[in-house]
Amino acid sequence: MGPLGISGEIGEAAVTALRLLWSADPELLAIVALSLEVSLAATALAAMLGLPLGALLALARFPGRGALVLLVNAGMGLPPVVVGLLVYLLLSRSGPLGDHGLLFTPTAMVIAQTILVTPIVAALARQAVTDLLEDYREHLASLGLRPLAAVPVLLVDARYRLATACLAGFGRAAAEVGAILIVGGNIRGHTRTMTTAIALETSKGALEQALALGFVLILVVLAVNLAAAGLQRMARRIEG
Amino acid sequence: MIGRLAAAPGPEPAPLLPLEVEGLVVELGGKRLLDGLSFTLRPRRCTLILGPNGAGKSLLLRVLHGLVPPSRGRLRWAEPDPARRRLAQAFVFQKPVLLRRSVRGDLTVALAARGVLRRERRARIAEALALVGLEGFEGRAARSLSGGEQQRLALARAWALRPQLLLLDEPTASLDPAATRMVEAIVRDLAGRGVTIVMSTHDLGQARRLAEDVLFLHAGRLVEASEAAAFFARPSSREAGAFLAGELLA
Ligand SMILES: Nc1ncnc2c1ncn2[C@@H]1O[C@H](COP(=O)(O)OP(=O)(O)O)[C@@H](O)[C@H]1O
Ligand SMILES: [Mg+2]
Numbered sequence: 001m002g003p004l005g006i007s008g009e010i011g012e013a014a015v016t017a018l019r020l021l022w023s024a025d026p027e028l029l030a031i032v033a034l035s036l037e038v039s040l041a042a043t044a045l046a047a048m049l050g051l052p053l054g055a056l057l058a059l060a061r062f063p064g065r066g067a068l069v070l071l072v073n074a075g076m077g078l079p080p081v082v083v084g085l086l087v088y089l090l091l092s093r094s095g096p097l098g099d100h101g102l103l104f105t106p107t108a109m110v111i112a113q114t115i116l117v118t119p120i121v122a123a124l125a126r127q128a129v130t131d132l133l134e135d136y137r138e139h140l141a142s143l144g145l146r147p148l149a150a151v152p153v154l155l156v157d158a159r160y161r162l163a164t165a166c167l168a169g170f171g172r173a174a175a176e177v178g179a180i181l182i183v184g185g186n187i188r189g190h191t192r193t194m195t196t197a198i199a200l201e202t203s204k205g206a207l208e209q210a211l212a213l214g215f216v217l218i219l220v221v222l223a224v225n226l227a228a229a230g231l232q233r234m235a236r237r238i239e240g
Numbered sequence: 241m242i243g244r245l246a247a248a249p250g251p252e253p254a255p256l257l258p259l260e261v262e263g264l265v266v267e268l269g270g271k272r273l274l275d276g277l278s279f280t281l282r283p284r285r286c287t288l289i290l291g292p293n294g295a296g297k298s299l300l301l302r303v304l305h306g307l308v309p310p311s312r313g314r315l316r317w318a319e320p321d322p323a324r325r326r327l328a329q330a331f332v333f334q335k336p337v338l339l340r341r342s343v344r345g346d347l348t349v350a351l352a353a354r355g356v357l358r359r360e361r362r363a364r365i366a367e368a369l370a371l372v373g374l375e376g377f378e379g380r381a382a383r384s385l386s387g388g389e390q391q392r393l394a395l396a397r398a399w400a401l402r403p404q405l406l407l408l409d410e411p412t413a414s415l416d417p418a419a420t421r422m423v424e425a426i427v428r429d430l431a432g433r434g435v436t437i438v439m440s441t442h443d444l445g446q447a448r449r450l451a452e453d454v455l456f457l458h459a460g461r462l463v464e465a466s467e468a469a470a471f472f473a474r475p476s477s478r479e480a481g482a483f484l485a486g487e488l489l490a
Binding site: 141143145235237 | 323326327333337339341353354
């Protein structure tokens with residue numbers, strides 16, 4: 001096939017993709033919805049675990065804290081496929097959590113993405129609270145507030161950076177394919193998400209749906225970046 | 241508990257001052273940074289700590305505020321309870337530390353931390369902002385203010401805590417002359433209200449304008465401690481003489 005052929009094919013696929021989007025194709029919408037649900041749920045769980053963990057690592061001194069900081073920082077770069085593999089082993093029939101029948105369900109995908117996102121949220125939250133504490137330490141001491149009593153002050157004042165940490169986590173989850181492909185299995189109508197569909201449809205040559213989902217995914221990523229930029233502008237107004 | 245007591249109306253709080261400092265030594269990282277300081281801080285005086293950069297002015301203020309412990313020597317305060325001593329003081333840093341919130345939010349955190357009751361806070365905030373000429377700034381983001389406004393806000397916050405002793409670390413070091421004049425006027429105003437002032441500066445003109453007492457530090461040693469008039473008229477040490485003559489001291 002010549003270059004013209006390829007671009008012609010891509011052009012046709014793009015037209016079909018737009019038509020799918022325009023007609024709000026139910027299967028497409030279901031895939032988009034599941035992707036957002038899984039990544040939002042994972043981000044919410046990661047926020048519940050990662051924000052307190054980050055604050056704790058910034059404020060408390062306990063044995064093993066340094067090792068935990070290293071672990072969390074290293075966890076930011078966890079390869080999704082490895083996380084997927086570990087969760088797979090955990091949830092597979094012969095694994096320790098095999099009895100719950102979670103493998104190849106959206107729940108399994110949420111678990112895998114939560115593991116991916118929690119270190120990101122925790123590490124960014126720790127850095128945010130550490131920087132703030134550095135700035136406020138003497139003022140808080142002057143007021144007679146110990147670091148732990150100052151936790152509410154620090155968390156409120158770090159609000160924009162904490163929200164940005166959650167956004168970064170969501171961005172990572174939404175764009176991730178390796179982990180949810182392994183533990184979700186890309187089952188049509190059940191665990192198929194934008195990224196897993198794109199990966200498999202493309203390899204099968206079904207470009208229309210892949211492209212349509214690609215558009216949506218890019219829109220999601222754009223929205224995340226816009227939200228982050230908006231947060232940063234608000235933060236600059238407040239933080240001077 | 242202590243905060244409640246301090247905030248409650250009623251009898252005058254126990255006096256914090258005078259303070260007698262005897263043989264104060266501070267060593268950090270194996271270096272002797274304050275070397276055997278002895279002096280007395282009298283109540284209701286305006287004391288300026290003078291000296292070149294690196295003399296130990298900021299460090300001395302931090303020791304007085306309890307932020308840095310002495311390595312040796314004694315600080316004998318009239319108030320025996322350390323927690324009450326902290327409550328009777330406020331500190332204004334060279335670079336104002338302002339929270340990432342509104343002016344009202346910043347002041348509220350300080351008042352709440354010191355145990356000032358909720359119903360009393362609004363009046364304290366309004367009165368403190370009026371004192372420094374920041375009426376109507378309650379809703380502004382504290383850190384969006386200009387440098388001079390930020391330092392005046394820091395002064396308002398300090399005054400809102402009703403300190404007996406106000407410690408100021410070069411509060412005008414990065415301000416222009418107009419903003420400096422405003423800060424000096426506020427300091428004079430607070431001194432007039434009976435607040436004991438201890439303020440560091442390397443600005444001789446400022447010391448002449450404000451000081452009643454002078455502590456002159458050089459290389460971690462207290463070279464002179466005297467009344468301002470005497471210090472400026474007849475400095476008794478070579479270092480102070482050179483400093484007053486405008487020579488550069490290492
Ligand atoms: N926490 C610290 N650890 C080590 N050295 C310090 C510390 N704080 C201040 N110093 C040193 O003490 C000396 C006096 O500092 P400082 O009190 O800031 O001087 P000044 O305020 O008079 O300019 C300086 O040499 C400074 O480097
Ligand atoms: Mg200094």
